Amino acid sequence: MGILSGSLTYLRFRVEGTAPPNFTEIFEEALGVRRFIPLHPEGEDNESFGFVPLQKPYADDEPILNDQFLFGDCIALGYREDSIFFPKAMMRDLVQKRLSERQEKNQSDRGAVAKQAVQAAIMSEMRRRILPKSKVVDCFWDLSRNEVRFFARGKGLSERFVALFEQTFQVKLRLKTFADAAILSNLSLMDKGALETLKPQEIFKIVIRTEVN
């Protein structure tokens, strides 16, 4: 989902609010706080998300500096999501196996607490062996047009991105649909009135074909 190469698929967002006059410093600081932090093998979190530099999305130790996200009047960043997924069926079988082994060793491990402890131990072991599933989506904020392009269409993904973007830059993002464009267009008072009561116009009636035996 690259801004730099290939075909482009994206959602359009209208930005409500403007960047502050000294936005270069403020945004650099804000991005430092919302920078992506990788999942730690010893940690407990199963997912992590944040902003990354566009050109080096996996250089986790480097800070996001002005020259990495400011391109003239525009801001270009990567939004990264990492997650570790433990398949339910696999976890169930592994927990069952581990509990059976412990019972054979006469360790009285029964009940929910013991099961949870075994499950946590297995998850911890597995976290060291498996790589998180990682996704980087580019985003582009044109400050002169006050619009954001997010180069993906997934509902959940875009909702998480919008929430992080709004927290980071202290602005609101609104999806730019055709309805939104109609509401915000420079219509006359009479046309605005007409828009309020506008209903779908049928070109042809829906034909539903049913098979008759």
Add this chain to the structure above:
Amino acid sequence: MRADDQDSDGFHGKTSHQRLSFLGPEFLTWLYFHIDQVGGEILISKILPKWPSREQIMRIAVGKRINLRPLTAPEMRVSIVGTALDDSGEVLQAIRAGAYIDSLSLDFVIGERLHHVIIQAVDGAISNAKTEQSFSVTDTMEDDENLSMQETTAESILLRMSNLDEIEDLLDGLFIQFLNRRLAHVFLSQDIFSMRQTVADGLVAKLPGMAKAAGSQMSVDEEVST
């Protein structure tokens, strides 16, 4: 559409965005017929009075993919892939059955620039956008060895984004043209009539067996709407 979208325009019940969501499919359906009506050539100054480029004519054509579905029965989705969809009996047949265009593949040519996009009616997204220039970004930068990697990246991003700006401006201009007609009587008296006529004529030409049905149903619909 986000869950926390607020109705800021004073519409009641559903949010105004949800209530007017039919404008997307209606626009793409109108555009499909409009392209045919204007012969694939649009005077840019007519839709964008402040157009900055020197090219004044945009050539626009329907691409190779169209998805259709009725407004009230989204599960009845039809996907049509192929060439010459601007004159496709299958598309006309789906519209005749009450479907609206849900996503429309378009090719724009403005001067030497060729853009290919798929427009999504529901969320206004642009997908599979491909932009072609008569020169490539790397070609123009090869000569200038003084450019740093950062500058090269910036040039590349800004050029690609300016192509998307152009596509969006033209689409927005076309949408406003549609909206102005949609809110006027001319939409019902001319545009809807013209769409029905095109469908009827197209089906008669493509599917001779449909001639009677298309013609008769059209007259019934006209009676209902009037």
